[in-house]
Amino acid sequence: MALGRGGEAAEEIRTLLHAFVEDGHHRVRAAAVRGLLAAPGLGRMAQEVGMRSLAAMLDDPRPEHRLAALWAVSRTAERCTEASGGPEVVRRVMNMASEQGEVEALRPRAQQAAERLAAVVRLGWSERAASGAVATVSEGAA
Numbered sequence: 001m002a003l004g005r006g007g008e009a010a011e012e013i014r015t016l017l018h019a020f021v022e023d024g025h026h027r028v029r030a031a032a033v034r035g036l037l038a039a040p041g042l043g044r045m046a047q048e049v050g051m052r053s054l055a056a057m058l059d060d061p062r063p064e065h066r067l068a069a070l071w072a073v074s075r076t077a078e079r080c081t082e083a084s085g086g087p088e089v090v091r092r093v094m095n096m097a098s099e100q101g102e103v104e105a106l107r108p109r110a111q112q113a114a115e116r117l118a119a120v121v122r123l124g125w126s127e128r129a130a131s132g133a134v135a136t137v138s139e140g141a142a
Contacts, residue, residue: 010041010042010043013035013039013042014036014042014043014045014046017032017035017036017039017042017046017050018032018036018046018049019032020032021033021036021049021050021053022053026057026062026064026065026067026068027068029053029057029065029068030057030065030068030069030071030072031072032053033050033053033054033057033069033072033076034050034072034075034076035050036049036050036053037050037051037054037072037076037079037080037083038075038076038079044084047079047083047084048083048084048085050076050079050083051080051083051084051085051086051088051089052085054069054072054073054080054089055085055088055089055092057069057072058070058073058089058092058093058096059092063105063106066096066106067105067106067109070093070096070106070109070110070112070113071109073089073093073113073116073117074112074113074116077113077116077117077119077120078120080117080120081117081120081121090117093110093113093114093117094114096110097110097111097113097114
């Protein structure tokens with residue numbers, strides 16, 4: 001089943017994934033979020049739903065849901081830094097990585113996800129600098 005741009009197959013997949021972003025099982029929920037964010041051809045609305053769902057998972061009172069959300073962030077870091085709602089997700093991950101009150105098992109995973117997000121941002125900066133889209137500090141000072 002090819003997704004292409006829109007189409008019946010993409011609509012079926014989008015509908016299926018939307019149904020699972022509120023699932024009670026953390027792994028099902030995280031996989032649906034990842035699918036909405038990572039699958040090409042599902043459209044902007046799917047990404048918006050995915051980002052809102054990911055943000056909700058990061059705030060979920062159940063530790064296993066927050067842990068699964070960190071997994072999804074790590075697997076979709078590029079989308080998280082580009083998509084609408086991305087800055088809020090990044091902020092939440094950074095807070096989880098540094099919070100002293102966070103569940104001990106979650107902090108290392110949050111730190112790993114934060115490092116992955118930072119690496120994606122740094123890579124984007126280097127690519128823009130290499131293409132000449134970003135002025136260097138010395139150019140700006142001249």
